[in-house]
Amino acid sequence: MSASSTDNLIEHRLPLPSGVPVLAMGAWFKNTLCAARDGEAVVSHTLGDLDCVDACIGHEQAARTLLTWLGGSPAAIAHDLHPDFHSTRFGLQLAEECGVRAIGVQHHHAHIAAICAEHGFDGPLLGLALDGVGFGDDGTAWGGELLRVDGAHCQRLGGLRPLALPGGDRAAREPWRMAAAVLHALGRGDEIALRFSKQVAAGSLAQLLDKGVRCPPTSSMGRVFDAAAGLLGLCPVMDFEAQAAIALEQGATRFGPTRPLDDGWRIDAAGHLDLLPMLASLIDEADIERGAAVFHATVVAALFDWLQSAAEASGIGTVAFGGGCFFNKLIAAGLRQRCAAAGLHLLEAQRLLPGDTAIALGQAWVVRHHAFD
Numbered sequence: 001m002s003a004s005s006t007d008n009l010i011e012h013r014l015p016l017p018s019g020v021p022v023l024a025m026g027a028w029f030k031n032t033l034c035a036a037r038d039g040e041a042v043v044s045h046t047l048g049d050l051d052c053v054d055a056c057i058g059h060e061q062a063a064r065t066l067l068t069w070l071g072g073s074p075a076a077i078a079h080d081l082h083p084d085f086h087s088t089r090f091g092l093q094l095a096e097e098c099g100v101r102a103i104g105v106q107h108h109h110a111h112i113a114a115i116c117a118e119h120g121f122d123g124p125l126l127g128l129a130l131d132g133v134g135f136g137d138d139g140t141a142w143g144g145e146l147l148r149v150d151g152a153h154c155q156r157l158g159g160l161r162p163l164a165l166p167g168g169d170r171a172a173r174e175p176w177r178m179a180a181a182v183l184h185a186l187g188r189g190d191e192i193a194l195r196f197s198k199q200v201a202a203g204s205l206a207q208l209l210d211k212g213v214r215c216p217p218t219s220s221m222g223r224v225f226d227a228a229a230g231l232l233g234l235c236p237v238m239d240f241e242a243q244a245a246i247a248l249e250q251g252a253t254r255f256g257p258t259r260p261l262d263d264g265w266r267i268d269a270a271g272h273l274d275l276l277p278m279l280a281s282l283i284d285e286a287d288i289e290r291g292a293a294v295f296h297a298t299v300v301a302a303l304f305d306w307l308q309s310a311a312e313a314s315g316i317g318t319v320a321f322g323g324g325c326f327f328n329k330l331i332a333a334g335l336r337q338r339c340a341a342a343g344l345h346l347l348e349a350q351r352l353l354p355g356d357t358a359i360a361l362g363q364a365w366v367v368r369h370h371a372f373d
Helices: 005-007 051-070 086-098 107-119 170-171 175-185 189-195 202-211 219-231 244-257 276-282 288-314 329-340 355-368
Strands: 008-015 021-025 034-037 042-045 076-080 103-104 125-133 141-148 152-157 318-322 346-347
Touching: 005 008, 005 051, 008 141, 021 051, 021 355, 034 051, 034 276, 042 355, 051 086, 051 103, 076 141, 076 276, 076 355, 086 103, 086 276, 103 107, 107 125, 107 141, 107 318, 107 346, 107 355, 125 288, 141 219, 141 288, 152 276, 152 288, 152 355, 170 175, 170 219, 175 189, 175 202, 219 244, 219 276, 219 288, 244 288, 244 329, 276 288, 288 346, 318 329, 329 346
Parallel strands: 021 076, 076 103, 125 318, 318 346
Antiparallel strands: 008 042, 021 034, 034 042, 125 141, 141 152
């Protein structure tokens, strides 16, 4: 493989402390790969979502190109925990070919580790990982996580109160379904059919929720955004990725700053954050833009309360934010302001974006911190 073809693949070059050579296979969505050797890490350009043949072929070609760039077999190949991802299966295949270890890295651990890698931060920190979905250690769909991260070690301190995903992955494209899940969780499932009468499946959805059929739980912050947009009538069905969250942010921006709901969230003894009280307030909100603004203000206040409580309990004063929800400027700016006022040292994405394109870098960082004989 020529040097020029390798250069054409690489999007970012970052300094990294010396360590064992590693190849990381990246995420399912917006896939990138990362290779690390000596004092440098390289991240490929975005290869696409690994749900089509062309993207999978590009992913495999990029992986072999980066193996050549490493100059031989890596010490390990990092991959996502999800066993059905193409990147996982191909990573395991390459590891077997090279005779090296394959190491799974949890998606949200990788989000926070990517921030650590950008800043060269090796100590323990608290991470807020907020996105649409990632395969959790327990096999469920995560996406709103408070983590304690220290290199290769990651402890889940808490997650968002799980909501049902009515219809499974379809709920990620149809926010009205997440709104229906909120109604059901509040004991108001009998309102679903009337409220969403324009949706063909609305009549049967309450029954699915009652029976728990095709309604897996998720702790995703992305789905909380969808639920809010669905309850406010902003975006019942999405035509493109993150449309509901974008509409919600735009509505809040037009309304302007507002106060959070004082009783809009709860943190239980196990450290889980429950945003259901805030979502309940949106059900009968007549002013959509005001509702969007209250949503953002309350989410910021709740997340900071969650984070600050963990900081005080652990004595850790450094925090990091990762995941696609931090593309939201109102959430990011609000938390940034509160962290500064509280004296917390905040690390954020700099050269890379906070979303899934940084996952491969985080995987490489985690695996480099594993013990190798």
